[in-house]
Amino acid sequence: MEDDDIDAREMQRRALEEAFGESSDSGGDNDDEFEFSSSSRSSHLHCLKQGDGVPLSWEMVDGVKGLWLCRGFLCSAQQSSLLSAIRREGWFDGGCHNQAMRFGDLPGWAVEISRLVREAVWFGDTSSGEGKESSLGNHHEEACWPLPLDLLWREPLFDQLIVNVYNPGEGICAHVDLMRFDDGIAIISLESACVMHFTRSKQEEGEARYLWKHEINRKQGFQLWEGEEIHQQRRTSVTLRKLCRSPNENVKAD
Secondary structure, eight states, X not given: OXXXXXXXXXXXXXXXXXXXXXXXXXXXXXXXXXOOOSSOSOOOBOOSBOTTSOBOBEXXXXXXXXXEEETTSSOHHHHHHHHHHHXXXXXXXXXXXXXXXXXSSOOHHHHHHHHHHHHHHHXXXXXXXHTSOOSSOOTTSGGGSSSOGGGGGSSSSOOEEEEEEEOTTOOEEEEOOOTTBOSOOEEEXXXXXXXXXXXXXXXXXXXXXXXXXEEEOOSTTTOEETTEEOOOOOEEEEEEEOBOOOTTTTOOOO
16 A cells, blocks of 8 residues: 555656656766856755755645655755845844845746755655554555645746845744745745744644744743753745636636
8 A cells, every 4th residue: 555655656747747847866977066046036955865865855734734854955055055045135224124025027046945845845854753652544645744635736936036134033823825925835944043932823623824823932031942041143034835826817808
């Protein structure tokens, strides 16, 4: 039975590869080549393997259905390149704003990140999530994928971008993302470690996207991990989302 499940997942990967092209990791040995460009959409970044050659691994967060963590998604040099691309946008020059938001056509580096998220989902290793005891049911079903498979076919994968720059002590209040955004949200957290708290917004089981509030309280005493407080530094986050289709989008004109 397990072999059948693996074969089915491999067929899904092959179908996606046929639709969107091969993984950048399969094109050669230049695993250290990377560049994020704020103006060009032809940037290169090979991130399907970590620096030690180990495939990217996804961790299912036990107890919160639909929440996954991918450690080492970008190496330190790649993170620096991404931060440089963000600085070149000039959004935070002068220090007057700490948030930038874009809709529709995204900067080239954000398009590249979107592509890498898609590749990481279908080529990354999810076995660490499958092996854990959990209340999520059969891990060999679609629940063992970091994103619902039907979302991987949408084009573009994301069309809305938020970049936030938080100074030490600054975080986000508990909330659920607006319903105008579809399922499948990716967050890249840079520069500083942090603890994100999840609490049920409704007293029922459900996906992290819709039924759980998330919060980052970076005030002193709240950023604790394994009994120790995390040293706070400036934190930059990149959030990628997809606007829901308009109800009239598919209406055929007479």
